[in-house]
Structures are given as C-alpha cells and as structure tokens.
Amino acid sequence: MCSSSGWRERRAETMSREPRVPETGSGPEDSDFSWDEYLEENGVTAVPHHAFKHVDLSLQTGLSPGMVLEVCDRGGAETCSVATIVTTCGQLLLLRYHGYGHNRRADFWVDIMAAELHPLGWSAQHGRTLRPPEGIGEKYSDWPAFLAQSLLGASSAPANQLEGPHRGKSPLDLLAPGVSLELQDSEAPGQVWPVVVEETVGGRLRLCYAGTEGLPSMAPRRWLFYLHPLLHPPGWAQENGCTLTPPAVIRAQRSETDWAEVLQSVASLTPELPVTPDLFKDQPVIAPHCFSEGMKLEAVDPAAPFTISPATVTKVFSPQYFLVQMDDLRVAAGGGAVSRPSFLCHHGSPGIFPVQWSLKNGVHLTPPPGFPGQDFDWADYLKQCGAEPAPQNCFPSDQPEHDFKETMRLEAVNPLSPEHIHVATVTKVKGQHIWLQLEGVKQPVPEIIVQVDSMDIFPVSWCETNGYSLRHPSKPRVQKQRKVAVVQPEKHRAPPRSVPPDALKQQENSHPESSPGNGKYFCPKIYFNHRCFSGPYLNKGRIAELPQCVGPGNCVLVLKEVLTLLINAAYKPSRVLRELQLDEEERWQGNGETLKAKYKGKSYRARVAIVRTAERVAEFCRSTCVALECCPNLFGPRMVLERCSENCSVLTKTRYTQYYGKKKSKRIGRPPGGHTNLEGGVKRPGKRRKRRKHFFVHKKKRSSASLDNTPAGSPQGSGDEEDLDEDDSLSEDSGSEGQEDDSEVSERKSQPPSPYSTDGTPAHRRRKTRPPSFSDDENRPPSPKAARMEAVERLRVDSSPLEWSVADVVRFIRGTDCAPLARIFLDQEIDGQALLLLTLPTVQECMDLKLGPAIKLCHHIERVKLAFYQHYAS
Numbered sequence: 001m002c003s004s005s006g007w008r009e010r011r012a013e014t015m016s017r018e019p020r021v022p023e024t025g026s027g028p029e030d031s032d033f034s035w036d037e038y039l040e041e042n043g044v045t046a047v048p049h050h051a052f053k054h055v056d057l058s059l060q061t062g063l064s065p066g067m068v069l070e071v072c073d074r075g076g077a078e079t080c081s082v083a084t085i086v087t088t089c090g091q092l093l094l095l096r097y098h099g100y101g102h103n104r105r106a107d108f109w110v111d112i113m114a115a116e117l118h119p120l121g122w123s124a125q126h127g128r129t130l131r132p133p134e135g136i137g138e139k140y141s142d143w144p145a146f147l148a149q150s151l152l153g154a155s156s157a158p159a160n161q162l163e164g165p166h167r168g169k170s171p172l173d174l175l176a177p178g179v180s181l182e183l184q185d186s187e188a189p190g191q192v193w194p195v196v197v198e199e200t201v202g203g204r205l206r207l208c209y210a211g212t213e214g215l216p217s218m219a220p221r222r223w224l225f226y227l228h229p230l231l232h233p234p235g236w237a238q239e240n241g242c243t244l245t246p247p248a249v250i251r252a253q254r255s256e257t258d259w260a261e262v263l264q265s266v267a268s269l270t271p272e273l274p275v276t277p278d279l280f281k282d283q284p285v286i287a288p289h290c291f292s293e294g295m296k297l298e299a300v301d302p303a304a305p306f307t308i309s310p311a312t313v314t315k316v317f318s319p320q321y322f323l324v325q326m327d328d329l330r331v332a333a334g335g336g337a338v339s340r341p342s343f344l345c346h347h348g349s350p351g352i353f354p355v356q357w358s359l360k361n362g363v364h365l366t367p368p369p370g371f372p373g374q375d376f377d378w379a380d381y382l383k384q385c386g387a388e389p390a391p392q393n394c395f396p397s398d399q400p401e402h403d404f405k406e407t408m409r410l411e412a413v414n415p416l417s418p419e420h421i422h423v424a425t426v427t428k429v430k431g432q433h434i435w436l437q438l439e440g441v442k443q444p445v446p447e448i449i450v451q452v453d454s455m456d457i458f459p460v461s462w463c464e465t466n467g468y469s470l471r472h473p474s475k476p477r478v479q480k481q482r483k484v485a486v487v488q489p490e491k492h493r494a495p496p497r498s499v500p501p502d503a504l505k506q507q508e509n510s511h512p513e514s515s516p517g518n519g520k521y522f523c524p525k526i527y528f529n530h531r532c533f534s535g536p537y538l539n540k541g542r543i544a545e546l547p548q549c550v551g552p553g554n555c556v557l558v559l560k561e562v563l564t565l566l567i568n569a570a571y572k573p574s575r576v577l578r579e580l581q582l583d584e585e586e587r588w589q590g591n592g593e594t595l596k597a598k599y600k601g602k603s604y605r606a607r608v609a610i611v612r613t614a615e616r617v618a619e620f621c622r623s624t625c626v627a628l629e630c631c632p633n634l635f636g637p638r639m640v641l642e643r644c645s646e647n648c649s650v651l652t653k654t655r656y657t658q659y660y661g662k663k664k665s666k667r668i669g670r671p672p673g674g675h676t677n678l679e680g681g682v683k684r685p686g687k688r689r690k691r692r693k694h695f696f697v698h699k700k701k702r703s704s705a706s707l708d709n710t711p712a713g714s715p716q717g718s719g720d721e722e723d724l725d726e727d728d729s730l731s732e733d734s735g736s737e738g739q740e741d742d743s744e745v746s747e748r749k750s751q752p753p754s755p756y757s758t759d760g761t762p763a764h765r766r767r768k769t770r771p772p773s774f775s776d777d778e779n780r781p782p783s784p785k786a787a788r789m790e791a792v793e794r795l796r797v798d799s800s801p802l803e804w805s806v807a808d809v810v811r812f813i814r815g816t817d818c819a820p821l822a823r824i825f826l827d828q829e830i831d832g833q834a835l836l837l838l839t840l841p842t843v844q845e846c847m848d849l850k851l852g853p854a855i856k857l858c859h860h861i862e863r864v865k866l867a868f869y870q871h872y873a874s
Contacts (some may be wrong), residue, residue: 002384002661005035007746015755031629033470033472035409035460038423038472039409039460040596044407044409045407045409046408047404047408047409047410047459047460048204048459049404049405049459051402051452051459052458052459054227054455055202055203055338055462058170058171058172058202058203058226058871059172060088060170061090061112061168062161063088063112063157063171064088065085065086065087066084066085067084067085067155068083068085068151068156069083069117069119069120070117070123070126070130071095071097071110071116072116072121075130079128079130079131079238080122080129081098081132081133081685082097082147083095083096083097083099084096085157085212088172089499090170091168092109092110092111092112093111093117095108095109095110097099097133098147098151098485099136099139099140099146100133102137102386104833104834106133108817112161112162113167117162117624118159118162118163119156119157119158120151120156120157121155130144131143154186157722158278163785165274166271166276171226172200175197175200175203175205175226175279176197176200177273178268179197180194180195180196180197180210180231180269180275181223181233182194182211182230182231182232182233182234182235182236182237183209183230183231183232183247184230184231185247185321187247187322187344187668189230189242189317190242190323191242191243191247192208192237192244192245193245193246193247194209194210194234195207195208195222195246201467201742202465202468202645203226203227203425204223204455205223205224206219206223206242207222207224208221209246209250210591211246211250211259212250215250215253217226218321220249223413223418225455225456226278226279226664226689227282227284227455228283228455229284229486230304230463231280231348233275233276233277233280233728236277237364244263253674254686261818277696284346284348286320286346286347287346287347288320289319289320289322289345289394290391290393291313291316291322292392293313294313295312295313295388295390296311296382296387296390297310297311297326297352297353297354297389297390298310298312298314298352298353298365299351299353299402299700300350300352300449302341302365302415303326303446305416305449306363306447306714308358308364308366309326309327309367309368310351310367310368310376310381310414311326311327312325312387314342317433320346320347321344321345321346324342324344324345324352325340325341326342327340327367328368329368329369329370329371330369330370348396348849349432350432350433350451350454351451353392354389354391356378359378360432361431363485386862387580404434404452405429406424406426407426407429409423409424409426409460410421410424410426410436410458410459410460411459411463411470412424412438412446412448412456412457412458412459413456413457414448415448415743420471420472421463421469422438422439422440422471423470425437425439425473427447428447432452432453433449433451434449434451435447435448436448439471439474440471440474441471443770448482450865465798477628484573488512488723501572505718514790520613521554521555521703522553522555522614523552523558523559523612524551524552524617524618525549525550525551525552525637526549526550526551526558526621526635526636527637527640528546528547528550528565528619528634528635529633529634529635529640529644530544531640531644532544532640532648533630533648534630534634535625535629535631536629536786537570537579538566538569538630539570539571539575540630542568542570546569546816547565549639553614555610555612555614555617556610558702559610559611559617560593562635563598563608566635567595567597568597569679570597573598573599573604574604574786576628577597577605577606577732578598578606579628580606580608580609580624581608582597582606582607587874591605592608592609592610593607593608594666595608617636617637618637618638621635621637622636631646631648632646633645675716734737743850745765795864795866797864797867797868800832800837800871800872801835801865802833802834802836802866802868804831804832805831809832810825810826812864816860818853818856818857821849824847828846830849835861835864836864836865836868838861839857839858840854840858843857843858843861
C-alpha cells in the first residue's frame with residue numbers, strides 16, 4: 001500500500017536530485033564540434049531556421065506585433081495611454097502610442113517586468129483616464145471618440161502576459177521540472193494519465209508517468225515536444241470526457257487503490273506557475289477523418305522508421321483518432337497472429353500514405369513479414385486480403401511549400417534512442433517527407449523517414465543553444481603521447497645486444513606500420529621528429545608540444561590532420577598555408593583538399609595538394625618539408641631516434657637554407673598572362689613583385705547574403721566567404737621573418753577596392769591611413785570621368801522615401817548591385833523611415849556585413865537620402 005504522503009515525499013526527493021546529464025556526447029571531442037566549420041569543410045548549407053515552426057513558437061511570449069495595450073504614465077499619475085506593439089524581443093517590447101499612425105519617431109522600448117502594462121479596458125475598470133500622448137492631442141478634438149472608432153476590432157494583449165505570475169514568461173519558463181501535465185494514451189486516446197516534467201530542453205520535455213517514482217523496475221520515459229497533440233494541461237481530461245487511467249505499460253505495477261491515491265496526490269499539488277490552456281494554443285488542430293476499420297494503406301513502421309510497409313486501420317476511436325497496425329503475415333507458435341506494432345493516428349498524422357504512394361514516388365515498399373517473395377503488388381495483395389484501400393480523400397490534399405532540400409544539414413532525434421540528438425543530412429525529399437542520414441551513431445542506421453513538420457527535428461546549433469549534447473561525426477584519430485618536456489632518456493627501451501642499433505633503426509624505418517592487409521590507401525603512422533630543424537616558419541616550441549604521431553588510417557584524413565597541426569604550430573599560420581597552396585590552375589580544376597588557418601582574429605582557407613596512396617606518403621612529407629624550408633625528416637613515416645640522417649642539427653640557419661631552402665629567383669614575377677599596372681606594359685625598375693596567391697577570408701556568424709567584392713578574374717568563393725587577393729607586403733615576406741607583425745596587412749585585406757575611387761593609383765601604392773569614406777572625392781579636382789559618374793549616380797524617385805513600405809525598399813535594393821542583400825531588408829522589415837536612418841556603422845553592426853559590401857550598400861542609401869532632401873524634405 002502506498003500512502004499519499006509517502007508518494008509525495010518520494011516524488012519531491014526525485015525532483016530535488018540534480019538533473020541527469022544525458023549521455024548524448026560523442027566522446028571527449030564533443031566540445032570541439034563547430035557547425036560553422038562543419039558546414040564550411042563539407043561545402044553544404046543548413047536548413048533555414050524559419051523552417052522549424054515549433055522552435056519559433058517555443059520562443060514566443062504570447063505577445064505579437066499589432067496587439068494593443070494600455071501603458072500607465074510614470075510619476076504616479078492617474079492616467080494611461082493606448083499603445084500598439086511594434087516588435088517583440090523576449091521580455092522587451094517596442095511600443096508606439098496610438099494616434100501616431102505609421103510615424104516611428106516616438107517609438108519606445110519597455111520591459112514587461114518593469115513597466116506597468118495592462119490590457120485594453122483596464123483603465124475604465126480602475127477609474128484611470130485615457131489621455132492622448134504629447135503632440136497628438138491637438139490633432140483630434142474629440143480624443144475619446146477617436147479611440148472608440150480606431151480601436152474597433154483591435155486585438156488586446158492577453159492579461160495573463162502582462163499581469164500575474166505568467167507575466168513575461170515564455171513556454172520554456174513555465175514548463176520547468178516538477179510541473180504536472182496530462183498525456184493521452186498512444187493506443188487509447190480516451191484514456192489519460194498525469195505525467196511529470198523531469199527535464200526541459202528548449203521546449204522538449206522528458207516525461208515520467210505519475211506514480212512510477214520509487215518502483216523497483218525502471219518506468220518508461222517519454223520525450224515529447226510541448227506542442228505534441230497528445231499533451232495537455234491539468235484538468236483537460238475532465239473537461240473533454242476522458243478517463244484517468246494509467247497506461248497498460250505501468251498498470252500492473254500498482255493496485256487500483258494505489259493509483260487512486262496517486263491521482264489524489266497529483267490533484268493536491270499547487271505549482272508555483274500554474275499551466276493554463278493558453279500555453280498549448282499553438283498545438284496543431286486535429287481535423288475529422290474519414291477512415292474506417294479494415295482499410296489498407298502504406299505506413300512508416302514505428303519499430304523500424306526507415307521502412308514503409310503495408311498497414312491496416314484496425315480501430316476507429318472517434319472522429320479524430322484511429323489506430324493503424326503494421327501488417328504481419330507470420331503465424332505465432334500457438335497458431336495465432338504475432339504481435340504487430342501499432343500507433344495512434346489522426347487526419348494529418350505523419351508517416352501514413354495512400355496505397356501506391358511508394359510506387360508513384362519511386363520509394364521502396366517493404367513487403368510485410370511472412371510475404372512470399374519480394375515482388376509485392378498491391379492489387380494482388382488487396383485481393384488476397386479481401387480489403388479495400390483507403391481513398392485518396394482520406395489524406396491531406398494540400399502540399400504546402402517547405403525549405404528542405406537534399407544535402408542540407410540539421411539536428412534530428414534518433415527515433416531508436418529518443419534521448420540522443422544527431423547531426424543529420426537530408427538525403428531525399430518526397431512531398432512532405434524527408435529522409436535523414438544520422439551521423440555520430442555507434443552502429444550504422446539506415447535513413448530515417450520524418451515529416452517536414454516533425455517536432456523531432458531542429459535547426460543547426462539548437463543543441464548548443466539549449467545546452468544539450470549533440471552526437472556528431474568523429475574526427476581522425478590522433479595518437480597522443482607524452483610531451484618532450486617530460487620524456488626521460490632512461491625510458492627509451494634499449495635494443496637487444498644481439499641486434500646492432502643501426503640494424504634496428506633500419507628495420508623500424510624501412511617498414512613503418514606495414515601489414516599485408518592495410519591496403520593501397522592506408523597511411524602509416526606519421527611521426528613528428530621535434531629534434532630536427534624546424535625552419536623559419538614553424539615554431540620549434542609548438543612542434544615539441546605536438547603528439548608523437550598521427551595515424552594510421554586513411555591517407556587523406558591522416559595527412560590533413562598532420563598539415564593542420566603543422567599550420568597551427570607556425571609563427572604565422574596564414575603564411576604556411578600560403579606556402580602549401582596549389583597554384584591557380586590546379587585550384588580551378590578542383591584538385592586538392594581544403595585546409596584552414598586562423599591568425600589574429602581572421603580565418604583563411606586554401607586548397608592544398610594531398611596524396612591519396614600509401615606509396616607516395618614518404619615523398620609527399622619530404623617535399624612538404626622542403627617547401628617549408630625545414631629538415632626533410634621533420635615529419636614523415638620514419639621516426640628519428642637519435643641523430644637525423646640529414647645532420648640538420650649541426651647546420652646553422654644560413655647554411656641549412658643554402659642546402660634546402662627555396663631559390664628566391666624562382667618566386668619572382670607573375671604567372672603567365674598576369675596583368676600589370678604599368679602604362680603601356682613597360683616594366684618599372686626596382687623590386688619586382690611576386691605572384692599573388694588567393695586566400696579565402698571569412699568571419700564566423702556573418703550573414704550569408706554578404707556581397708562578393710573580388711577583383712575581376714579572381715576565383716569566386718561560396719557561402720559566407722570572400723575570395724580576396726593577398727596583400728603584396730604579405731607576399732614579399734622573407735622566409736626568415738616568420739614573426740613580423742601583419743596587422744596592417746590584415747586591415748588592408750579586409751577592405752576591398754572602393755567602388756567610388758576614380759584615381760588610377762595601383763592598389764599597392766594607395767595610402768592606408770584611413771578606410772574609404774563617402775567624402776573621398778570632395779578634394780579632388782573635377783574631371784570629365786568624375787562628372788559622368790556623379791551624373792549617373794544621381795537618383796530620381798517617384799515618391800517620398802519616407803513613405804516607402806518594406807516592399808518598396810526591397811524593390812529598390814534589388815534594382816542595385818546590392819541585390820543579394822534584399823533578403824536582409826525583407827527579413828528585418830526595413831521600410832523607408834528605417835532606411836533613411838541607416839549609417840555605415842549601423843549597417844555593419846545590424847546586418848553583419850564586411851566593410852566593402854557595407855560601403856557599397858551605404859552608397860545607394862546616401863543616394864536615396866540625397867533624393868529625399870532635394871525633392872521631399874520641404
């Protein structure tokens with residue numbers, strides 16, 4: 001017998017424990033995963049955030065633009081003003097007083113938790129006076145009549161969002177651990193049982209059935225998003241005529257008396273923040289269906305959510321719900337039918353399709369277990385079963401557009417292990433369903449099938465935002481060894497006396513990690529021999545901190561990891577990356593692998609040649625060492641035990657460079673077909689410039705709509721990256737000056753050529769004392785070319801920009817060379833008034849643009865401002 005007080009004590013003890021840390025990581029490297037780097041390395045894009053409607057709804061507070069409320073005046077005055085919500089940002093509201101219309105000059109921000117806000121009608125109930133805001137009263141002779149007329153049909157802000165315990169709270173705040181809800185039975189929707197929230201992750205709830213705390217056997221947990229149609233607030237069952245009955249999976253673990261006491265205990269609980277039906281107002285509406293028992297259809301098997309098989313409607317509960325059971329033709333040992341997976345459905349349920357849907361969409365239909373052969377035909381099967389297919393009109397006819405495309409990335413729940421969320425790739429799109437390949441799984445799982453509106457898929461970085469661990473693909477294995485600082489000479493194992501030391505070295509070096517089964521593409525261990533000469537580019541101290549070896553494994557993966565470690569061990573990683581970069585012709589042919597470098601807050605990437613077969617690894621390592629002007633044995637498949645065969649330790653830097661360094665004469669001059677800035681093509685005496693090499697420079701978390709301001713003829717980047725020419729001063733770095741400051745170089749690289757410059761000064765001769773500005777041409781003598789440019793840039797508009805709508809602004813931007821940025825204006829709802837307020841710092845900060853695209857955009861904005869002041873300012 002379980003007493004009411006005893007059950008309540010065990011429940012409180014369970015909820016007071018620290019939250020369980022989900023074992024959802026991918027090992028010790030879990031914190032190293034970066035979505036930005038993953039998308040960049042794979043050359044793919046993420047599913048847009050707005051495609052996940054349930055995530056957007058979880059962040060809303062119930063207040064939306066257009067709602068009207070009353071704002072009490074400060075200073076204790078007994079007056080209020082009517083205001084309209086313009087924008088919401090968490091618990092901050094941007095308001096506009098009633099009467100200002102579309103005039104934004106008096107907009108103001110308030111904090112829901114600090115300001116005194118009330119729904120419409122509050123002032124009348126409490127004897128307050130509604131007064132017009134300053135500057136508006138004189139426009140309306142009868143202010144109460146104006147309010148009565150203009151507020152007809154207005155939507156008032158809900159009182160519970162402005163007052164009381166729910167004030168300024170989002171669904172994530174209300175559904176805290178310990179809150180009780182009601183859950184419909186997934187096999188009998190007329191039966192409901194209380195559940196307790198154990199954990200909340202961004203609106204995704206881990207639920208425990210009430211009364212299962214303290215049971216000897218582990219009670220099942222359910223992971224559901226709070227907008228799931230079977231989840232309801234307390235009291236829902238009584239209001240809708242459902243019975244409070246424990247589900248069959250736990251019913252036998254207690255007596256009926258015990259379950260009755262559990263219900264009494266749940267009913268007596270008083271939560272700090274009561275859950276109201278308003279919290280679930282955004283749940284999908286369950287429309288009536290027209291299915292009947294015995295109808296056949298195709299369905300995703302819930303026990304194997306990567307297959308579609310024949311299924312049957314076995315029971316109709318109500319006009320809203322029916323039960324679907326997967327077909328199974330096998331016979332149990334006792335002669336009866338075997339147990340078959342079943343699931344509750346409604347009119348818009350995901351994973352159910354009409355007969356022949358798989359055939360029409362080119363998807364494989366798995367025959368039911370026990371079906372003879374693999375050639376399944378629906379006509380024969382229906383005749384054999386004596387059943388009718390579900391009519392087409394039983395299924396939703398509308399097919400709304402969505403943003404899911406093949407190769408896009410997202411985060412998805414593993415249906416076989418719901419506590420795990422994985423990196424996922426969209427591999428196939430058919431109507432409203434997508435096929436996802438999960439990454440980071442311990443055992444390979446076929447592509448799972450989910451609906452685009454599923455609440456078990458999330459945008460990239462959702463786990464990071466909500467502090468939940470994400471399963472992701474693992475990185476190449478790096479064999480970590482002790483650092484050289486702690487290596488003791490006596491720990492080196494001496495070779496047997498019967499074998500001469502030279503013979504042992506030859507034996508180890510001639511067959512590094514070789515075995516008959518390793519294969520053509522299997523790379524042996526690559527050793528870092530830190531005692532060898534590190535050259536002018538690599539920091540010897542950082543080399544000593546590298547792992548003793550990397551690999552063995554796939555050649556490309558191992559060598560990419562080796563080069564990445566070397567680049568990060570350089571004085572200037574960007575310089576080492578440039579030395580290893582492929583020439584322009586090979587890059588255009590798509591050869592090589594992409595490597596990255598970070599230096600002084602900037603990121604670089606370039607294509608680098610990497611061999612793919614084991615037989616070329618040794619020569620590749622040696623040639624790479626020569627390119628970096630270090631000892632040819634600094635890294636490679638041979639481990640240097642005592643003395644390097646190149647005797648590099650006894651050579652000075654000058655003598656070593658003479659033997660192995662690059663010939664400077666080979667690096668002078670431009671590639672064939674290169675352009676020149678000299679008049680008439682005559683070469684200017686003096687120091688000659690080396691060939692430029694191209695780098696990809698990017699900043700993380702930048703808008704994907706950034707413009708590409710590359711010089712003509714430069715290779716084009718993709719996504720969020722821009723292909724820029726390396727500055728000449730960086731190209732002319734001496735090999736021995738590995739630590740010089742390049743802050744000025746980085747500054748100039750981030751500033752593309754200004755589109756407003758009219759002089760003929762070459763890029764490397766321009767002054768770098770200040771960034772380009774809109775007044776650069778003010779002190780120049782007039783020229784016919786400048787006059788023509790000014791005439792072309794003068795803008796004529798048909799209406800006042802102050803009255804432009806968002807659509808008008810977007811139309812204007814699309815007509816300029818900044819057309820790719822039009823999406824930003826549309827997303828941020830920038831109208832004419834906001835456009836006239838934009839400045840260069842505002843554009844860079846709010847639109848997250850680089851300096852070059854920001855200057856180009858501001859040039860067009862200045863043209864609009866000029867046209868406004870010339871024709872409409874009066």
